[in-house]
Amino acid sequence: MYTPDLAPIAGSLLWSSLVAVLPLLTIFIALGALRWKAHWAGLAALAVAALVALFAYGMPVHLVGLSATQGFAFGLFPIMWIVVNAIWLYELTVRSGRFEDLRRVIDVISDDPRVQAIIIAFCFGGLLEALAGFGAPVAITGVMLMAVGFTAMRAASVVLIANTAPVAFGAIAIPIITAGNLTGIDYQHIGAVVGHQTPFLAAFVPLFLVLLVDGKRGVRQLWPLALTVGVVFAVAQFVSANHISVELTDIIASLAGLAAAVLLLQVWKPQGGQDALEKMRVERVDEAADPVDTEVIGGGVATAARTETTLTGSRVFLALFPYLLVIVIFSAAKLWGWLNGLLAGTDVKIPWPGLDGNISTAAGEVSGSTVYNFQWLSSPGTLLLITGVVVAAVYRLSAADALAVYRETLVKMRFAILTVGSVLALAYVMNQSGQTITIGTWIAGTGAAFAFLSPVLGWLGTAVTGSDTSANALFATLQQTAAEQAGIDPALLVAANTSGGVVGKMISPQNLTIAATAVGLVGRESEIFRKVIWWSLGMLLALCILVGLQSTVLSWMIPTQ
DSSP states (O other): OBOOOSOTTTTOHHHHHHHHTHHHHHHHHHHHTSOOOHHHHHHHHHHHHHHHHHHTSOOOHHHHHHHHHHHHHHIIIIIIHHHHHHHHHHHHHHHHTOHHHHHHHHHHHOOOHHHHIIIIIIIIHHHHHHHTOTTHHHHHHHHHHHHTTOOHHHHHHHHHHHTTTTGGGHHHHHHHHHHHHHHOSOHHHHHHHHTTTHHHHHTTHHHHHHHHHHHHHHHHHHHHHHHHHHHHHHHHHHHIIIIIOSTTHHHHHHHHHHHHHHHHHHHOOOSOHHHHHHHHHHHHHHHHTOOSOOOOGGGTGGGSOOOOOOOOHHHHHHHHHHHHHHHHHHHHHHHOHHHHHHHHTTOEEEEOTTTTTSBBOTTSSBOSTTEEEEOTTTSHHHHHHHHHHHHHHHTTOOHHHHHHHHHHHHHHTHHHHHHHHHHHHHHHHHHHHTHHHHHHHHHHTTGGGHHHHHHHHHHHHHHHHSOHHHHHHHHHHHHHHHHHHHTOOHHHHHHHHHHHHHHHGGGOHHHHHHHHHHHTOTTOHHHHHHHHHHHHHHHHHHHHHHHHHHTTTTGGGSOOO
């Protein structure tokens, strides 16, 4: 039985933490400074994590290898299973010729790219996050923005930043439910506290998107729409989390934000849309001339010729059909209790051979993280596969065509699959050897100042694993213990862990790879990382200040259980 030592380097948490953080420094330096391709950065960081586990923590070599294989398997299924099927669904619409109709349908609502960023990336992306999560919103909205004329780099940046607002309540509030199960705190109460934190960020995210798309000019011209959508989303998120349903929070907030956008656009038209379109056109020309080799998903649909065929009712329906079907299938699977239970009942729990029962937590208890949950039917990836099969039939694509598209998608995503697999292998080695908990324990030892730093743990956990749920699995109980020792409401810091995770997702190598793959920038994840890292750090600082104040002078903001 391997039991991790929290302070293996000279008994010092500080020195042990400095060693434990080396794998994370490796991947961030490789992406941000050295500009390596993501799969090389992930493999290098995995190698460093394995060396630290072996020589600093004394983890047996076979357990290091088995931890890596379990993590790699989790990266393949369910993570890349979801993403591959999301991209395949999109590719089917391209092969059928219906995706150009979708672009034109969106243009009917508004041909202003700044408005489209809010509607597609923020509102529709939030709805997809509420129902699916795990990278699907980034993949689907990324290609949608490409379809309406965004450059690949701008589309990737926009969807990653837009994906912050709904993450805490994503996939029917799984991150919050996980935190409640682990800590024993009522998850409804944790959700209510999160509802007093993330709405402050969500209110401004549409404004950030407009700034990304069209700079200060866009903010001057679009601020009424951006703030209206952001504030409506934030208020709906707050009300739902506190008074309606934690599980339905993102669904309600996303639909409310979308309704606010559509209603406002009926009575108010933003200025400068044509200037923004021209700016986008020039950027596309420059990007097309970029000599960097890329693998364009969908064969470059963003630059496809714009047809002028009249949009009939049937063409509009067929253009929207895949995304309406996604909403219907996921809503039924997640919200219909009988069906949800039936699907979950097919999950197969597999004790990882040679690993299960041979690793304990730092507290000396047998670790439960060595059981692999094979969600062959309940996985969002399988639901997307079912959606794709139905879409292919409705679009009258032959089985041979659909299979050919799937094969081409797998080939295009081969490096993305390797990247995500290696990053999850890295996460499992760090977690099961004790590296992650060493870092967390050292940060938690800062006493009363920990309230200010608590979102950093959620940010760190999500940056490593790509999942707010995983970040809560890692640090929720640590946050609870640190809060009790410091005399702070445990629910506040557990919620802060969840909220911190929402701004760490955009810099996760897993999500960077998904975004890069979706928009055809495979191998350029380091460029996307450098564009979004400062947004991530800025929003993290804002959250740290908010939580620090909520633990002291703003304690009246925290609801009582």
